[in-house]
Amino acid sequence: MIIFNFYAIAVGLIIAIIVGPIYWLMPDDFANGAVGQIILLAIGSFVAGLCELGGLKGRLFFLPMWILGVLGTLGYTFMEFSWKGIGILAGVLVAIIGLIFLLVYLSEKKDWKNAYANFAELKKMKNTQEKAFWEQVEKAKFFPSMMNYDHRMCEHNFEVLAYLKFIGLEWEEIEALIPVFQDASVAGNKIDINSELTDAFEARLSEELEKFETEE
Secondary structure, three states: OOOEOHHHHHHHHHHHHHHHHHHHHOOHHHHOOHHHHHHHHHHHHHHHHHHHHOOOOOEEOOEEHHHHHHHHHHHHHHHHHHHHHHHHHHHHHHHHHHHHHHHHHHHHHHHHHHHHHHHHHHOOOOOOOOHHHHHHHHHHOOOOOOOOOOHHHHHHHHHHHHHHHHOOOOOHHHHHHHHHHHHHOOOOOOOOOOHHHHHHHHHHHHHHHHHHHHHO
């Protein structure tokens, strides 16, 4: 079972880099108190959301890290302040979540707009030993988290995966997804893609990118 992906490590480090100094700048009593901890958890959740927007899609148990952060913040607030604290925090978090959803949605629309051009660039590349190849794969495929799949998206992903198979990648994740996207591209109006399959592909792709990070 995949507990976390490579991006989760990167997002965790970014959160630590940002939240750590804020913690040390706070007075000790406040930082270690309930309100201080809630503020730090909320900041961490917001940073994770920004990372998601920037393409660092950290996953823990297949769930986005920013969603886990929001749930953790709500849970801790309830333990400390019961429903009154939840009510106040919920209002703030709803606004933050709404903003993150909007930003992620707009970012996905931009990624989809560029997907065809990114795939055209990928088809010029065949060397799987280069980091640039895997980075282009990341840009070329399109697995939305906010937008709904449509026939064009499924056909596009089918073509990307078929190209990866054509150049010699023998991944079971590719073999599993090719018929899924091929069938969905000619399906009816309701398109339901198994997220476990796309998450497995994302995790495998993260492993390939991680190899280059360790080499550097």
